[in-house]
Amino acid sequence: MRVAEPPAPALVAFIDAVGPIEAEAAVRAAEVPPRVLAETAARRHLDLAAGDIADAERVGARLVVPEDDEWPAWPLLSLAAASDRGQRWAGSAVGLWAKGTARLGDSVDRAVSIVGSRSATGYGEFVASDLAHTMALAGTTIVSGAAYGIDGAAHRGALAADGVTIAVLGCGIDVGYPAGHADLLKRITPRGLVLSEYPPGTPPARYRFLVRNRLIAALSSGTVVVEAGIRSGARNTATTAAALGKVVLAVPGPITSAQSAGCHDLLRTGGAILAGSVSEVLEAVSPVGEHLADRPESPTRRTDGLGTEALRVHEALRRRAARTPAQVAVDSGVSIDRVRALLPELELTGLAERCEEGWRQAPKP
Amino acid sequence: MRVAEPPAPALVAFIDAVGPIEAEAAVRAAEVPPRVLAETAARRHLDLAAGDIADAERVGARLVVPEDDEWPAWPLLSLAAASDRGQRWAGSAVGLWAKGTARLGDSVDRAVSIVGSRSATGYGEFVASDLAHTMALAGTTIVSGAAYGIDGAAHRGALAADGVTIAVLGCGIDVGYPAGHADLLKRITPRGLVLSEYPPGTPPARYRFLVRNRLIAALSSGTVVVEAGIRSGARNTATTAAALGKVVLAVPGPITSAQSAGCHDLLRTGGAILAGSVSEVLEAVSPVGEHLADRPESPTRRTDGLGTEALRVHEALRRRAARTPAQVAVDSGVSIDRVRALLPELELTGLAERCEEGWRQAPKP
Numbered sequence: 001m002r003v004a005e006p007p008a009p010a011l012v013a014f015i016d017a018v019g020p021i022e023a024e025a026a027v028r029a030a031e032v033p034p035r036v037l038a039e040t041a042a043r044r045h046l047d048l049a050a051g052d053i054a055d056a057e058r059v060g061a062r063l064v065v066p067e068d069d070e071w072p073a074w075p076l077l078s079l080a081a082a083s084d085r086g087q088r089w090a091g092s093a094v095g096l097w098a099k100g101t102a103r104l105g106d107s108v109d110r111a112v113s114i115v116g117s118r119s120a121t122g123y124g125e126f127v128a129s130d131l132a133h134t135m136a137l138a139g140t141t142i143v144s145g146a147a148y149g150i151d152g153a154a155h156r157g158a159l160a161a162d163g164v165t166i167a168v169l170g171c172g173i174d175v176g177y178p179a180g181h182a183d184l185l186k187r188i189t190p191r192g193l194v195l196s197e198y199p200p201g202t203p204p205a206r207y208r209f210l211v212r213n214r215l216i217a218a219l220s221s222g223t224v225v226v227e228a229g230i231r232s233g234a235r236n237t238a239t240t241a242a243a244l245g246k247v248v249l250a251v252p253g254p255i256t257s258a259q260s261a262g263c264h265d266l267l268r269t270g271g272a273i274l275a276g277s278v279s280e281v282l283e284a285v286s287p288v289g290e291h292l293a294d295r296p297e298s299p300t301r302r303t304d305g306l307g308t309e310a311l312r313v314h315e316a317l318r319r320r321a322a323r324t325p326a327q328v329a330v331d332s333g334v335s336i337d338r339v340r341a342l343l344p345e346l347e348l349t350g351l352a353e354r355c356e357e358g359w360r361q362a363p364k365p
Numbered sequence: 366m367r368v369a370e371p372p373a374p375a376l377v378a379f380i381d382a383v384g385p386i387e388a389e390a391a392v393r394a395a396e397v398p399p400r401v402l403a404e405t406a407a408r409r410h411l412d413l414a415a416g417d418i419a420d421a422e423r424v425g426a427r428l429v430v431p432e433d434d435e436w437p438a439w440p441l442l443s444l445a446a447a448s449d450r451g452q453r454w455a456g457s458a459v460g461l462w463a464k465g466t467a468r469l470g471d472s473v474d475r476a477v478s479i480v481g482s483r484s485a486t487g488y489g490e491f492v493a494s495d496l497a498h499t500m501a502l503a504g505t506t507i508v509s510g511a512a513y514g515i516d517g518a519a520h521r522g523a524l525a526a527d528g529v530t531i532a533v534l535g536c537g538i539d540v541g542y543p544a545g546h547a548d549l550l551k552r553i554t555p556r557g558l559v560l561s562e563y564p565p566g567t568p569p570a571r572y573r574f575l576v577r578n579r580l581i582a583a584l585s586s587g588t589v590v591v592e593a594g595i596r597s598g599a600r601n602t603a604t605t606a607a608a609l610g611k612v613v614l615a616v617p618g619p620i621t622s623a624q625s626a627g628c629h630d631l632l633r634t635g636g637a638i639l640a641g642s643v644s645e646v647l648e649a650v651s652p653v654g655e656h657l658a659d660r661p662e663s664p665t666r667r668t669d670g671l672g673t674e675a676l677r678v679h680e681a682l683r684r685r686a687a688r689t690p691a692q693v694a695v696d697s698g699v700s701i702d703r704v705r706a707l708l709p710e711l712e713l714t715g716l717a718e719r720c721e722e723g724w725r726q727a728p729k730p
Contacts, residue, residue, distance in 0.1 A: 005677065005698025041700035088673065123619055205680045207673070231663045252617030252629060254488055255641045264617060264641040267632065276620045276629040298596045308453065308572070312370065315570045333370025335406035 001094045002046040003027050006197050006211050009083035009091025010035035016066070048199065055200035059174040060189070061099040070104040072219060075111075078244040079218045087243060089214060093197040097173040100193035107164050107193060111141035112285050113220035113241075115213075115234040116150025116227040121259050124150055124227035127251055129157035131224060134278040136163025143168065143220045145212065146181055146194070150226045150234070159187055166219065169196040170212040171204035213237040214244075222247035222285030224275050228262030235262050238272060247284045249275035302351065302364065309334045313342045314351055314361065322357035366459045367411045368392050371562050371576050374448035374456025375400035381431070413564065420565035424539040425554070426464040435469040437584060440476075443609040444583045452608060454579060458562040462538040465558035467506075472529050472558060476506040477650050478585035478606070480578075480599040481515025481592040486624050489515055489592035492616055494522035496589060499643040501528025508533065508585045510577065511546055511559070515591045515599070524552055531584065534561040535577035536569035578602040579609075587612035587650030589640050593627030600627050603637060612649045614640035667716065667729065674699045678707045679716055679726065687722035 004011045014036045015023040026032050027044050056063060064070055082090035098104055112135055114128050128150045132142045136158035144151040146167035158165035167188055171177045173196040176185070185194050197215065198208065213236050217223055223241040225248070228234040238248045250272035253260030266272035275281050279293035303311060309332075316331035317323055325343060329336040343359050346352035353362040369376045379401045380388040391397050392409050421428065429435055447455035463469055477500055479493055497507045497519040507523035509516040511532035523530035532553055536542045538561040541550070550559050562580065563573065578601050582588055588606040590613070593599040603613045615637035618625030631637035640646050644658035668676060674697075681696035682688055690708065694701040708724050711717035718727040 038700065039698075041702075042694040042698050042704070046695070123621070127620060205677075207676050207680060229664075251620055252625075252632070252639075253620075254618055255492060255616055256488070260617075261641070264639055267617070268639045268641065268645070274617075274629055274633045276626070276633065280633070299594075311572050312570075315572060329407040330411065333404075333407050335403065337406075339407075 001197070002048050002052065002199055003043045004039040004094075005043075006093060007079075007083070007089065007091035007214065008039040008094065009080070011039050012080070012092050012094055015094065020065070020067075052199045055172075055174055056097055059099065059200075061097050061173045061194075061200075063095055064098045064104055065095040070106070072105045072108050075108050075219050078246070079214060082244055089211070089240065090243075092218075093215065095197070097196045097198075097200070098193055099173055099195075100189035100191075102164050102166075102191060102193045104193060104195070107141045107166060108143070108219045109141075110139060111143050111166070111220040112281065113143040113216045113223045113237070114150065114154035114226060115144055115216065115223060115237045116154075116225055117229055117232055117234060117259050117262075118147050118149040118151075119229075119259065120149035120153065120227050121253075121257060123253060123257075124251075124259055125153040128153035128226040129160070131226070131251075131275075131278055131281060132157030132163075132165070133161045135282065136161035136165065138278075138282065139163075140282070141166060141192075141220075143216055145170070145209070145216055145233075145237075146178070146185060147233075148178060148180065152181060152184060154226075155184055155188060158192070162191065165192040167192075167194045168212055168215045168219070169194065169198070169204075170209040172196060172198050172200045172202040174200045175203065177204045209233055210236055214240050217241035217244055217246055220246070220285075222249060222281070224281055225250045225263055225266060225272065227251070227253060227257075227259040228266075229258055230261050230265060232262050235266065238266060242271060248272040249281055249284055251275045306351075309338055310342050310346060313339055314346055317352055317359055317361045319361050319363070322355045322360050324358040328359065366562070366564055367413050367417065368408045369404040369459075370408075371458060372444075372448070372454065372456035372579070373404040373459065374445070376404050377445070377457050377459055380459065385430070385432075417564045420539055421462055424464065424565075426462050426538045426559075426565075428460055429463045429469055430460040435471070437470045437473050440473050440584050443611070444579060447609055454576070454605065455608075458580065460562070462561045462563075462565070463558055464538055464560075465554035465556075467529050467531075467556060467558045469558060469560070472506045472531060473508070473584045474506075475504060476508050476531070476585040477646065478508040478581045478588045478602070479515065479519035479591060480509055480581065480588060480602045481519075481590055482594055482597055482599060482624050482627075483512050483514040483516075484594075484624065485514035485518065485592050486618075486622060488618060488622075489616075489624055490518040493518035493591040494525070496591070496616075496640075496643055496646060497522030497528075497530070498526045500647065501526035501530070503643075503647065504528075505647070506531060506557075506585075508581055510535070510574070510581055510598075510602075511543070511550060512598075513543060513545065517546060517549060519591075520549055520553060523557070527556065530557040532557070532559045533577055533580050533584070534559065534563070534569075535574040537561060537563050537565045537567040539565045540568065542569045574598055575601055579605050582606035582609055582611060585611070585650075587614060587646070589646055590615045590628055590631060590637065592616070592618060592622075592624040593631075594623055595626050595630060597627050600631065603631060607636060613637045614646055614649055616640045671716075674703055675707050675711060678704055679711055682711075682717055682724055682726045684726050684728070687720045687725050689723040693724065 142158040250263035282291035501523040615628040647656035
């Protein structure tokens with residue numbers, strides 16, 4: 001994990017092929033295939049394993065490797081596959097530093113990532129928190145990046161539901177970035193997980209956030225972008241998730257808000273499905289047939305189901321004053337024969353009533 | 366126009382075939398094809414033409430018929446075609462009562478309808494008014510239904526731009542409905558038009574608004590739904606417009622707003638294109654190649670265009686303290702040879718500079 005900057009797909013494949021012990025010796029000796037050599041040339045001499053493990057233990061973190069039961073082999077397979085297809089940003093991780101009581105593999109069995117702008121609006125933070133809270137109550141793990149704004153709101157929403165949430169960092173697990181979220185990260189570990197593929201002490205860097213985003217996308221079955229500017233890390237996560245074959249959803253917002261412009265652009269260009277409610281998100285990310293979202297409920301009227309002519313006859317009646325069938329025929333434009341047939345039908349369904357001088361609308365029950 | 370309740374597609378086709386004078390005589394005598402007879406049975410004896418024309422003249426309205434130059438034959442053709450395909454709500458109009466100085470046919474050459482909830486939010490009214498204003502400034506006619514809420518905001522936005530706007534009513538042109546929009550309707554006529562296919566004195570009715578919606582859809586090349594509940598007249602207009610082969614757009618809004626739920630449902634189900642700005646609307650409703658919307662502008666960084674390795678090398682440099690190529694190689698994970706090649710490249714593009722002890726990031730210009 002020290003000898004290459006992630007993603008290092010050739011190195012991951014090499015370790016997978018020859019095993020970690022032999023891989024280490026070969027890397028140190030520079031006796032590796034050219035692509036592995038390119039990935040490890042600058043750092044192949046670094047040997048900080050003992051210090052890294054001590055540093056991690058000091059902050060209560062453990063190392064999770066592919067040999068471990070809790071390694072999320074299946075979710076990370078999409079990254080290896082994407083790398084094989086030539087996606088340069090892809091490639092799985094050599095290992096993951098993990099802090100928290102949750103078992104990584106189990107936690108991501110049902111996981112959704114919620115990502116978005118650091119400079120979120122109150123609306124965006126509310127929606128992120130509310131989606132995370134409701135999905136966490138339903139047993140879904142919420143994955144995000146621990147950044148200010150949407151990420152933080154998503155983690156907090158899951159925590160408020162006593163749910164499991166996973167923060168994937170773009171720096172060492174002991175670095176405490178962003179500083180203002182140190183407390184939030186502490187609150188995550190009793191039930192959830194803080195993760196990083198970077199060795200302890202690795203400082204945050206812009207490209208590390210982009211590289212980290214592939215893990216957020218890979219560890220969840222779908223990604224919800226809550227608010228995103230036209231150019232944002234959240235859109236990068238969305239693009240990555242789509243390239244991994246994951247479901248991407250975007251939450252719309254006011255078109256007057258720059259913070260929703262990235263979401264709207266994703267929706268316009270077919271890059272995301274519209275996320276209008278928790279049930280719509282759950283339906284999109286769940287196995288086919290599970291969590292089917294109800295279609296939004298439609299208010300009903302007592303005239304629902306009437307044909308055009310019956311509707312016209314009903315509207316030609318008055319609430320109080322009686323109308324004769326002949327008058328109703330002229331007002332509605334429906335022939336007198338049809339009016340004479342329709343009035344008793346309306347009476348049967350409680351929409352019209354006879355009176356001495358003719359017919360009128362029946363009062364609502 | 367008095368002998369059938371619109372839409373009366375068989376009657377319209379009959380008049381078109383035999384001419385209005387012969388058609389009148391035949392309808393009075395009930396010597397017409399069965400479908401025309403069904404449409405006219407209840408009212409074929411009504412002869413209020415003189416009174417209707419006098420009533421219309423009293424409020425300054427004129428009758429526009431297919432024989433007139435200003436008849437919008439081409440836009441209304443879509444209604445006849447839809448009726449021929451068996452759409453029962455379709456069918457063109459026998460004639461249109463019109464009030465206002467604009468010539469109907471010319472006005473709808475470039476027309477967009479903007480529709481939505483009567484119970485609109487401040488956001489919805491702002492967007493409707495803003496879209497209408499900007500499109501009217503660009504020479505587009507704004508068509509709507511003169512209802513409270515979104516319709517009214519759309520008309521007012523066009524008026525504020527001294528633009529042409531058309532209000533299509535679901536009652537007689539002299540009825541003044543809704544009462545609170547009497548002034549608005551008066552302000553429309555000096556440059557725009559108030560239209561109705563209903564004879565003077567016809568009271569508003571729910572089914573007449575639905576029937577009227579087909580004219581709003583047909584008279585414009587696209588329909589923008591700004592806010593709509595799950596069940597609303599605006600969605601009916603959208604469905605109608607889509608069935609006529611017109612472009613339908615929907616404006617997203619907060620998912621917490623019931624007034625946007627209908628728009629979001631249209632967007633989710635593919636019933637509408639997302640309308641995020643005026644230019645996106647104009648692009649969608651204009652002939653191919655006209656009014657191409659700029660892609661939302663993306664903020665740029667001076668590191669744009671750098672490859673992954675160059676980006677990593679650049680981020681491994683510090684603003685002040687110098688770093689040697691060897692240090693940069695370890696920090697970035699890029700091989701020393703590539704670092705030595707990339708640093709001068711970064712210097713050429715103004716991103717790095719040499720100093721006595723090595724290299725550092727160049728300050729922003």
